[in-house]
Amino acid sequence: xxxxxxxxxxITVSEGASLELRCNYSYGATPYLFWYVQSPGQxxxxxxxxFSGDTLVQGIKGFEAEFKRSQSSFNLRKxxxxxxxxxxxxxxxxxxxxFVFGPGTRxxxxx
Amino acid sequence: xxxxxxxxxxxxTQMGNDKSIKCEQNLGHDTMYWYKQDxxxxxxxxxxxNNKELIINETVPNRFSPKxxxxxxxxxxxxxxxxxxxxxxxxxxxxxQFNQPQHFxxxxxxxxx
Numbered sequence: 001x002x003x004x005x006x007x008x009x010x011i012t013v014s015e016g017a018s019l020e021l022r023c024n025y026s027y028g029a030t031p032y033l034f035w036y037v038q039s040p041g042q043x044x045x046x047x048x049x050x051f052s053g054d055t056l057v058q059g060i061k062g063f064e065a066e067f068k069r070s071q072s073s074f075n076l077r078k079x080x081x082x083x084x085x086x087x088x089x090x091x092x093x094x095x096x097x098x099f100v101f102g103p104g105t106r107x108x109x110x111x
Numbered sequence: 112x113x114x115x116x117x118x119x120x121x122x123x124t125q126m127g128n129d130k131s132i133k134c135e136q137n138l139g140h141d142t143m144y145w146y147k148q149d150x151x152x153x154x155x156x157x158x159x160x161n162n163k164e165l166i167i168n169e170t171v172p173n174r175f176s177p178k179x180x181x182x183x184x185x186x187x188x189x190x191x192x193x194x195x196x197x198x199x200x201x202x203x204x205x206x207x208q209f210n211q212p213q214h215f216x217x218x219x220x221x222x223x224x
Contacts, residue, residue: 032210043115043201043215088152097167099209101154
């Protein structure tokens, strides 16, 4: 069955530290890939997307993600985390009529 | 100016009641969605409409009925509410189907007493 996994339920980092959130998918072919962020009490906001081409994509708020076909991964990174980045992060995959969100990773930021 | 707006933001009601949640988007998108987010933050798609036509209808109890009077609106009506319906319901829209980024409303928190 097609699925999206985010192995880390909760990650805590210090402000200014680097961040990597993991996302893996199981689809037969390369799907469309997305990262969304959800701040408390808010809807989801798109950070970045990958459709094809350059496997390193830049997004908003200083985030980037790298698509690795061999690992079926699309990990999200940020070189220096800010306190305002504390939120829930969702990886999502679209293929044909299927659109699936991962279970999410909660990011906490220590001052 | 809100791109995707849902009303109400909070809905507290008793078991067995019928309620509706409204959604409107002013982005000119032709596809709209309803998602349910449970207490563990898990997001599941419920319905999707493209140009007022139902194109996704996941395994959802038939107590849930979406209605799209036009491309800019997708309302969700729920009959005979049950305790397990307590969740946050999100409306979203996109230009084109599934493989395009979706814009989300702020959610409607439904609490069943």
